[in-house]
Structure formats: structure tokens, C-alpha cells
Amino acid sequence: MQFREVMLPEFDLEMHYTRKHLERVPEDRFGWKPHEKSMPLGRIAGFLAVIPTWSIDILQKDSFDVAPATPSQRMKELTTRAALLEQFDNNVVSGRAAIAAASDEQMMKPWSLEAGGKVLFRQPRHLVLRTFFLNHTIHHRAQLGVYLRLNDIPVPAVYNASADEMGGMFMESEPARR
Numbered sequence: 001m002q003f004r005e006v007m008l009p010e011f012d013l014e015m016h017y018t019r020k021h022l023e024r025v026p027e028d029r030f031g032w033k034p035h036e037k038s039m040p041l042g043r044i045a046g047f048l049a050v051i052p053t054w055s056i057d058i059l060q061k062d063s064f065d066v067a068p069a070t071p072s073q074r075m076k077e078l079t080t081r082a083a084l085l086e087q088f089d090n091n092v093v094s095g096r097a098a099i100a101a102a103s104d105e106q107m108m109k110p111w112s113l114e115a116g117g118k119v120l121f122r123q124p125r126h127l128v129l130r131t132f133f134l135n136h137t138i139h140h141r142a143q144l145g146v147y148l149r150l151n152d153i154p155v156p157a158v159y160n161a162s163a164d165e166m167g168g169m170f171m172e173s174e175p176a177r178r
Helices: 003-022 041-060 081-101 105-108 123-150
Strands: 064-065 108-117 118-124 164-170 172-173
Touching: 003 081, 003 105, 003 123, 041 064, 041 081, 041 123, 041 164, 108 164, 118 123, 118 164
Parallel strands: 064 108
Antiparallel strands: 108 118, 164 172
């Protein structure tokens, strides 16, 4: 079995759950944050909309520098749920295509994360896709779930039921019976 055959079903599942969270982002709360050190809700949601493009950078470049020299490399601020979902959906399509086109040889090649030209880590691309990309998505999606809860917005079921929904990996969510 090829790396992409293992990675694509997981990618699809995680992007499905991430979209469910993004669908609930309240437009009137984009600037809300639970603490002064926290990112605003809209920024976390916007970050989740961009993360699917990381698979392209991981698979088509040898490295990525998190201290970009040009403003064009920075995240565009989104102000509506529709724009957020459109960007996410487009990025999922292109991110998925990059994974689907990747060979095992490409997945084994090293990739580096840098900051201002300094290497922070170097790992095989398949490992970076799993940890730095998918796990990172899961982490920030969980953060968004907390933000939704603190704003009294029902949190989607992921992997299993939430306090607001029944559901799980193989079932469509339905309202919780409580």
C-alpha cells in the first residue's frame, strides 16, 4: 500500500470534521477571544482554512520558512463565514490533489521547517504530513471547539458524540438525545 492510500482517507475524515466546525463560526464573533493571550476566533478559523495548503508546500517544496520576508506569504484576514468556507473548500481540493499525486519516493524525501533560514526540524514528508499538518489541524480544530462552547454554540461531534450531537466516524451527526 502506498503512503497516499493511507493518508487520503484520514485527510478526508479530518477535513470533513474541520468543515463542520467552520460552518458554525459566528460571523459576529470573529474578533472574540477568551483571553488576552489567545488568538481571536476569526483568526483560528482562518488558520484552519489555510492549513490544507500545507500539504502542497510539504510535498512540492524542500522547506517552508515560518518567518516570511514578504507580506504575501501571510494569512489573509477573512471576515465572513462564506469566505472562510470558500477558502477552506478550495484549499482542501488543492491539498488533497497534492497528496493524491505524491509517490512513495516523494513521501520519503526530507522536508524542513525553518524560521528566518534556521532549520527548526527536518523529517520525511510522510511524517510531516501526519504530525505537522494533520495533527496540527486537529489541535486547532479542538481550540475552535472550545471557542464555540464558550460562545454557547453547539460543538460538532468528532470521532464520537459531543455534548451537543451524536455521531462519530461512520455516522452522520444528529442532535443529541438528552
